[in-house]
Amino acid sequence: MTNQAQLLPGTLDLLILRAVSLGPLHGYGVLLRIGQISGNALLIEQGALYPGLFRLVRQGLLKASWGTSENNRRAKFYELTVAGRKSLREETASWNRLATAIGSALAAQPEEV
Amino acid sequence: MKLLDSLRFRIATLFQRSRMSAELEAELRSHIQHRADDLECSGIERAEAERRARIEFGGQEKFKEECHEALGGNFIEGLIQDVRLSIRMLRKSPGFTIAAVLTLALAIGANAVVFSVMNAFILQPLNVPQAQSLYAIWRPDASDAHMSYPDYLDLRDRNRSFDGLIAWNMYEAGLDTGKDPSSVWVYETSGNYFDALRLQPYRGNFFHASDEHGPNSAPFAVLTYAYWHRHFQDDPGVLGRVVQLDKRPFTILGVAPPEFHGTILFFSPDFFVPIVNHAQDELNARGNRWVFMTMGHLKPGVTPEQATADLNSIGSYFEKAYPKDDGKMRFSLTRPSLYGDYLGRPVRAFMTGLMLLAGLILLAACANLGSLFAARAADRSREVALRLALGSTRKRILRQLFTEALLISLVGGAVGLVGGVLLLHGLSAWQPFARWPIHLAVNPDANVYAVAVLLTLASGFLFGAVPVRQVLRTNPYEVVKAGSTGRVGRRVTVRELLLVVQIAICAVLVTSSMVAVRGLARSLHNDFGFEMRNTMMVDTDLGMAGYSGDRVPIMQKRMIDALQAIPGVESVGLADTVPLGEGQNGSPVFTDNTSDLRSSNAAADAILFKVSPEYLHAAGTALLSGRTFTWHDDKDTPRVAVVNQEFARRIFSSPTNAIGRYFKMPDGTRIEVVGIVEDGKYGSLTEDPQPAMFVPILQSPSTSTWLVVRSSRDPQQLAAAIRSTLQQVDAGLPFYIQTRYKTLDITLFGPRMATISLGVLGVLGAMLSVTGIFGMAAYSVSKRLRELGIRMALGAQRNEVLRAALGRPFKLLAFGSLAGLILGILASRVLAFLVYQATPRDPLVLGGAVLAMTLLGLLATWIPAQRALRIDPLRLLREE
Numbered sequence: 001m002t003n004q005a006q007l008l009p010g011t012l013d014l015l016i017l018r019a020v021s022l023g024p025l026h027g028y029g030v031l032l033r034i035g036q037i038s039g040n041a042l043l044i045e046q047g048a049l050y051p052g053l054f055r056l057v058r059q060g061l062l063k064a065s066w067g068t069s070e071n072n073r074r075a076k077f078y079e080l081t082v083a084g085r086k087s088l089r090e091e092t093a094s095w096n097r098l099a100t101a102i103g104s105a106l107a108a109q110p111e112e113v
Numbered sequence: 114m115k116l117l118d119s120l121r122f123r124i125a126t127l128f129q130r131s132r133m134s135a136e137l138e139a140e141l142r143s144h145i146q147h148r149a150d151d152l153e154c155s156g157i158e159r160a161e162a163e164r165r166a167r168i169e170f171g172g173q174e175k176f177k178e179e180c181h182e183a184l185g186g187n188f189i190e191g192l193i194q195d196v197r198l199s200i201r202m203l204r205k206s207p208g209f210t211i212a213a214v215l216t217l218a219l220a221i222g223a224n225a226v227v228f229s230v231m232n233a234f235i236l237q238p239l240n241v242p243q244a245q246s247l248y249a250i251w252r253p254d255a256s257d258a259h260m261s262y263p264d265y266l267d268l269r270d271r272n273r274s275f276d277g278l279i280a281w282n283m284y285e286a287g288l289d290t291g292k293d294p295s296s297v298w299v300y301e302t303s304g305n306y307f308d309a310l311r312l313q314p315y316r317g318n319f320f321h322a323s324d325e326h327g328p329n330s331a332p333f334a335v336l337t338y339a340y341w342h343r344h345f346q347d348d349p350g351v352l353g354r355v356v357q358l359d360k361r362p363f364t365i366l367g368v369a370p371p372e373f374h375g376t377i378l379f380f381s382p383d384f385f386v387p388i389v390n391h392a393q394d395e396l397n398a399r400g401n402r403w404v405f406m407t408m409g410h411l412k413p414g415v416t417p418e419q420a421t422a423d424l425n426s427i428g429s430y431f432e433k434a435y436p437k438d439d440g441k442m443r444f445s446l447t448r449p450s451l452y453g454d455y456l457g458r459p460v461r462a463f464m465t466g467l468m469l470l471a472g473l474i475l476l477a478a479c480a481n482l483g484s485l486f487a488a489r490a491a492d493r494s495r496e497v498a499l500r501l502a503l504g505s506t507r508k509r510i511l512r513q514l515f516t517e518a519l520l521i522s523l524v525g526g527a528v529g530l531v532g533g534v535l536l537l538h539g540l541s542a543w544q545p546f547a548r549w550p551i552h553l554a555v556n557p558d559a560n561v562y563a564v565a566v567l568l569t570l571a572s573g574f575l576f577g578a579v580p581v582r583q584v585l586r587t588n589p590y591e592v593v594k595a596g597s598t599g600r601v602g603r604r605v606t607v608r609e610l611l612l613v614v615q616i617a618i619c620a621v622l623v624t625s626s627m628v629a630v631r632g633l634a635r636s637l638h639n640d641f642g643f644e645m646r647n648t649m650m651v652d653t654d655l656g657m658a659g660y661s662g663d664r665v666p667i668m669q670k671r672m673i674d675a676l677q678a679i680p681g682v683e684s685v686g687l688a689d690t691v692p693l694g695e696g697q698n699g700s701p702v703f704t705d706n707t708s709d710l711r712s713s714n715a716a717a718d719a720i721l722f723k724v725s726p727e728y729l730h731a732a733g734t735a736l737l738s739g740r741t742f743t744w745h746d747d748k749d750t751p752r753v754a755v756v757n758q759e760f761a762r763r764i765f766s767s768p769t770n771a772i773g774r775y776f777k778m779p780d781g782t783r784i785e786v787v788g789i790v791e792d793g794k795y796g797s798l799t800e801d802p803q804p805a806m807f808v809p810i811l812q813s814p815s816t817s818t819w820l821v822v823r824s825s826r827d828p829q830q831l832a833a834a835i836r837s838t839l840q841q842v843d844a845g846l847p848f849y850i851q852t853r854y855k856t857l858d859i860t861l862f863g864p865r866m867a868t869i870s871l872g873v874l875g876v877l878g879a880m881l882s883v884t885g886i887f888g889m890a891a892y893s894v895s896k897r898l899r900e901l902g903i904r905m906a907l908g909a910q911r912n913e914v915l916r917a918a919l920g921r922p923f924k925l926l927a928f929g930s931l932a933g934l935i936l937g938i939l940a941s942r943v944l945a946f947l948v949y950q951a952t953p954r955d956p957l958v959l960g961g962a963v964l965a966m967t968l969l970g971l972l973a974t975w976i977p978a979q980r981a982l983r984i985d986p987l988r989l990l991r992e993e
Contacts, residue, residue, distance in 0.1 A: 027140060028147035046148070046169055047176035050141065054180045071150050075143045076136075 005042055012044070012052045014095060017080065017088040020062060026075035027053060053078060061087050137180055145170055191509075195516040202517060209489065210521065213482055216884055217525025217572065218532065219877055220471075220478035225533035225557065225565045227471040230540075231464040233555040239450050240372045242311040248417060249408035249449035250278075250424060254441055258453060259402035262388070262395070264431060264439065265303070268407065271427050274420035275409035277309030280388060281376060282405040287657025287847050289357040296657060296847040297340070297383040298550045299358065300375060304331065304387050307369075309409055310376070316341075317352040317367025320387055328396065331387040334363040338371040340383040358386065360659030360845075376408065378450045379551050400438035400779070408449045417446045440712040463867065470874050473618050474881065479572045480611035481885045483579030486518060488892040490580035497587050510584055518577025519570070526569030530562070546858050548849055549695075609921075612885050613929040619878035619969070620933020621940055624962045626871035628941045631958055633861070633868050637854075642757070642793015643692055644733025644823075645853045649831055650691065651676075651820040651839070653848035665816050668843070670744075672820060673725060675842050679834045681826040686731030689723040689815035692795045692805075693860050696817075697722075702806070703777040704764060710779055717763040719756075719804040720795045723815050729755070729790060729807065731821040739772045739788030747811035755788035760804035784808070797860060821853075828852050879969055886973035890922040894977045898984060906986035918981040919974050926973075930966040937962065 007015075019025060019033040031049055034042065056062040061084035069075040080088065145166045152162035167173075203210040238244035250268065251258050260268070260280065269278040281302040288297045300306075307319035315338055324331040334356065336345070345351045355362045363386055374381040388396075388404075395401050411420055421444060428442035447453035451460055490497070497510055534557055541556045637645075655665050669687055676685045690697045701715030722728075726742040739755070746753055754776075756764075761771035768789065775783045784806075792802045824831055832850045839848055894901070901914055909917075 026143065026147070028144045045171050046144070047141075047171040047173065050137075050144075050176055051179035051182070069143075069147065071147060073143055073146055073150075074139070075147070076140045 007042055007044060011095075012048070013056060014088075014091050015042070016049070016052055016056060017061065017084060017091065020078050021080050021085065021088055024067075024077045024079040026067075026069055026077050028075070029069070030078065056084070060084075133181075134177075137177055141170070141173060141177070191512070192516070195513045196520065198513060199517040199520050203520065206489075209485065212884060213485060213521045214525040214528060216478045216481055216881065217522055217569075218529035219880065220475040220529065221526045221565060221569055221572070222529030222533040222536075223874065223877055224471045224475050224568055225530050225561060226536055227464070227467050228564050229533070229537050229557045229561045230553075230555045231468055232558065232560050233553075234378065234451070234460055235464055236560070237558075238448070239376060239378070240374065241376075243410060246410045246413075247310075247408060247449060248411060248420070248446040249406050249453065251445045251447040251453045252443065253445050254443055255402075257455065258406045258447075260404045260407050261399050261402045261438070262391070262404055263397065263399040264402075264442075265404055265407050267431070268424065268427055269303075271430070272420075272423055274411055274415045274423045276412045277305050278407060278409040279303045279306045279309045279376075280404045280407045281306060282388065282391070282403060283380065283382060285654060285657070286358040286384070287360070287654075287659075287845070289360060289845060294658070294845050294847040296849075297358070298381075299384045299386055300382040301386050301388040301391055304389070306385065307335070311410070312370060312373060314367040315370045316349055317365075319367055319369075320385075325387060325389050327389065328393050329390050331389055332361070332363050333366045333387060334358070335366055335385040336368050337374070337381065337383055337385075338368055339374075339381065341368045358384070359657050361390070374552070374554065376406065376449055377452055378456075379553065381550050381552050383550070398438075399435055406449060406452070421445055436711060459863065463863075467870055467874075470618075470622065474874060474877055475568060475572060477611075477615040477618055477878065477881045477885070479576045480615055481576075481881055481888060482518075482521070482572075483576035484611070484885070484892070485888050486514070486576055487580045487583060488888065490514065490583050491892075491896075494583075494587060497584060501587065507585060511581060514580060514584065515574070515577045519573040522569050522573030522576075526565060526572075530565045530569075533557070533565070545862060548851065549859065609889070609925055612889055613925050613932070615878075615885050616882050616926055616929025616966075617933035617936060619875070619882040620930045620962065620966055621937040622871060622875035622878040623965050624934055624937025624958065625940050626868065626875040627958045627961050627965075628937070628955070629864070629868040629871050631955055633864055636798050636861075636864070637857075639798075640791075641693065641798075642734055642791050643853075645857075647823060647825045648731075648733070648853035649822040649824065649828060649835065649850065650694075650853055650856050651818075651822065651835060651848050651850050652694070653818050653846060655816040655818055655846070658843055658846040660816060665814055666811055669725070669810065669818060672818070672839065672842055673727070675838050676820060676822055676835060679822075679824075679831075679838055681831070682822055682824045684727050684731040684823045686728030686821040686823075687725035687810060688728050688732075688819050688821065689810065689817040691722070691732070691819045691821065691856070692793050693798075694819065694856055695859065697795060701779055702760075702764060702804075703779075705775040705777060705783065707777060710777065710781060712779065715779075716776075717760070717804045719760055719806050722805065722807045723810045723813050724807050725810050728821060731823045733823070734793065735791045737789045737791060738769075739786070741788055742809040744811070746809040750812075752782055752784045752812055753787045753809065754784045755790055755807040756786050757790050757792050757805045759792050759802040760806055761786070761789055763804050798864070879965070883969055883973040886922055886926060886970060887976065889925070890919055890974045890977035891980070893921060894918045894981045901981060902984050902986040905984055911982055914981055914984075915978060919978055922974060923970060926966070926970045930963070930970075933966075934959070934962055 015034050015038070016030055019030045019037065022033065022037075025033055027049060030053070031044065031046060034044065053062065053064075057064055057078075060081060062078045063081050064076050064078050066074060067077045145163065148166035148169065149159070149162040152165055153159055157165065170176075239247065241247065249258055250260070252260075262280070265278075265280040269275075269280075272278060279302060281300050283298060283300050285296050286299045288295050304320055304322040304325040307314075308321055312319070314335070317335075319335055320331055320333040324333065336351070341347065341351065351365050352367065354365050356365060357363075363384075369385065395403055411417065424444040424446075428439075428444055431439040431442040448457065451457035500510055501507065537555050537557055541552070541554050543553065545551060545553070655661075655668055660668050673685050673687055676682060698721045699718050700721050701712045702717055702719045703710055703714065704716045707714055707716070724742070726744055726746070728734075729736055729741050736755070737758070741755060742753065756771065758768045761768040764776050765771040765774055765786075771786050771789060773785065773787075775785050777783055790807070793805070794800060795803050795805055822831070822835065826834075835850055839846065897918065901918055904917065905914060
């Protein structure tokens with residue numbers, strides 16, 4: 001547990017979008033999917049997921065509908081809207097730019113300066 | 114669009130709240146079930162798995178709240194919650210609520226009323242299209258706008274700055290409808306009046322410049338809407354009807370629009386007639402400046418400076434072309450609504466002062482409410498601490514306190530505004546002088562409502578902000594642990610400073626209103642150079658019944674004789690105008706050895722009264738030396754005059770040997786001084802001694818007629834007797850009867866209004882001070898109840914307890930009162946311009962102000978003092 005990283009502010013929304021982009025998921029499923037695709041490296045408080053989901057629904061990036069889960073329980077499933085898919089693309093690109101920039105800044109060696 | 118959508122979404126979520134809650138509940142439950150399923154799979158018992166899933170999930174309520182916030186539904190909902198809680202809290206302490214609402218209602222109401230009056234008088238221009246470019250021509254050397262008709266015509270035709278220059282004058286005309294003669298107020302206007310003002314008739318037509326074809330060529334009349342409504346009951350059939358004004362026929366052409374009340378504030382006419390119908394000798398005299406005002410819209414692109422230069426070049430042409438009549442002609446532009454600075458300066462100064470005072474009162478009210486709120490917040494520190502400890506945010510608590518403050522301010526503002534509007538409607542309907550067509554149209558408009566709402570919100574935030582620091586500093590653990598102890602601070606707090614300022618303002622108001630009242634009272638018992646008691650005045654103009662030429666003096670003599678015959682009448686005098694009446698004439702006068710009689714060479718400008726022989730006696734003006742007139746001082750005998758002391762001083766530089774000496778009038782007439790009378794007040798009560806001369810009415814006839822009837826009979830009976838007598842003399846002559854005191858109404862209007870407004874504001878200030886001191890004293894007693902109890906238990910005397918509890922409020926009161934008193938005395942100098950003999954160096958005023966402030970202090974501290982004295986130390990210590 002201790003080697004899990006704290007989420008940077010604002011990144012939860014991006015992770016949710018990415019998780020849902022791989023197929024419709026219910027809330028707990030989103031959590032599992034994020035764990036799965038991030039190799040369980042991120043610490044996410046379970047309850048904190050929901051305000052994020054609601055925010056994305058309100059922004060029209062996700063849509064929600066009730067269905068039945070693989071456990072045969074009623075659950076609310078989320079999937080990407082067209083706007084959501086677009087936003088995911090843009091946010092991903094922007095994140096990559098940021099990550100590359102910070103990565104190369106941190107990797108800079110004295111002789112390169 | 115975005116905003117609208119968001120709003121709709123918010124409102125929709127609000128109504129879907131219960132459904133959303135249920136759904137959220139189900140979703141979170143589903144999450145925990147799924148997690149529990151997983152945990153169960155790893156071999157944990159179901160019950161334990163569910164417990165663990167719930168713990169892992171974290172604070173459900175918190176996340177639910179966050180979800181709602183994420184949905185945007187939280188704000189309005191929180192607001193409704195806050196409002197509900199606030200109403201509950203306020204209903205729990207009705208005394209506090211009522212006091213707070215009333216305080217604010219008074220302050221907001223006062224501000225709304227004062228602002229509305231200021232808005233109507235100063236901020237709003239005349240009610241004509243494009244009023245912004247409307248200017249009147251002013252003569253700074255004479256401090257008025259009077260113009261002769263020939264000068265007006267030249268200005269109209271020669272200027273290049275005005276888009277139509279109009280002239281108008283007002284007079285009272287007799288309206289003969291066959292039976293009861295009445296008088297109406299008439300604007301005689303240049304033919305282009307309505308066209309240049311860009312007005313459209315409400316009914317019928319206006320007259321135009323093209324209707325003027327020389328003297329008496331346009332016998333047309335236009336009615337104001339108000340007169341048409343009042344006297345013709347909106348009858349469209351009056352168009353084309355002929356009415357007799359001053360016994361001359363005029364055809365009614367049309368009705369002016371309802372919102373047009375003439376081209377000066379306050380003075381609303383009944384009729385408009387073309388100015389070419391004015392008496393021909395006056396119309397053609399270049400030196401006779403009887404036209405009341407000339408004004409017009411500046412052409413687009415012409416600045417007032419350019420227009421002034423343009424007018425002054427015409428002025429220098431006048432000086433060259435007509436040196437005798439137009440001595441010095443300089444012009445400037447001014448706003449017509451308040452007759453330039455004549456009414457404008459006092460009205461502006463007065464309204465600014467009043468607005469300032471009203472603002473101070475609102476500030477004081479806010480200070481009061483702020484300290485009441487702070488006291489309340491302190492009393493509720495336990496509640497606040499508990500809420501903080503239970504996880505409420507400080508932001509949330511502050512929001513709730515602000516909601517409470519705003520709620521009070523809104524209710525108070527609404528109550529104040531309603532009261533203010535009622536008062537304003539009363540003011541607008543009020544006609545302060547029956548004799549004059551003077552209306553104060555001060556109905557509130559959108560500006561007034563906007564300002565009231567703004568002030569309300571601002572004051573809500575202002576006094577709501579006072580306890581903020583207190584709440585932010587609250588440490589829940591300390592308060593819950595120790596209970597509220599209330600440190601007894603020794604340093605001067607902002608709150609105390611506010612209270613001192615407030616008391617000082619109140620003392621200023623109390624002092625100055627007392628100064629004004631005293632001045633006013635004294636001014637009525639002063640020597641004005643005439644007697645006020647047992648005097649009845651009748652005023653009329655014989656022109657209204659068609660008298661002219663030689664018939665005028667005959668009729669005047671008949672009236673005097675008829676009134677003289679009424680039983681109980683001691684003497685009857687007649688004059689064309691009377692001191693402190695209206696419409697006095699002045700004339701430049703010259704020393705006997707002046708030969709160049711241009712007005713710049715005049716020795717003085719003297720007020721001129723044309724009087725009958727008995728006038729001085731009937732008016733009670735004392736003759737100091739020489740003789741008065743007789744009926745033999747007529748056209749065929751040498752011209753004579755009686756002058757006052759100031760006249761003698763100015764012209765003959767000695768009041769004693771003036772009798773028998775001569776002075777000259779502008780037309781070169783030599784007049785011999787035959788008598789000297791005491792000085793008096795002629796134009797206003799506050800004026801410096803003015804030179805005045807009285808000449809026999811037979812030597813300079815006038816149709817304007819004031820009869821001064823001296824009699825000790827009951828005024829009402831006397832008035833009835835005068836009325837029937839005059840109706841027997843001529844049933845077609847309208848006239849107006851009033852006591853001499855009543856004639857001063859106009860002169861005293863300003864001082865009276867000043868006194869009343871100061872008094873009202875003074876009472877408001879006093880009430881606020883009482884609540885302020887009361888709040889402070891009550892707070893100080895309740896905070897120190899335990900300490901006082903211990904002191905009493907240890908054997909403190911009653912007066913020691915009182916000193917401990919109320920010493921500080923009293924000190925503040927004394928300090929504030931003293932400061933206010935000094936300021937009030939200084940302010941009275943300003944007041945002296947307005948109110949006759951307003952002097953603060955009056956033991957009664959000083960004593961009264963001190964007494965008033967002491968009484969206020971006693972009143973405000975009485976209840977807290979009783980409470981402090983009734984402390985039962987035993988019970989108190991047991992309770993704690």
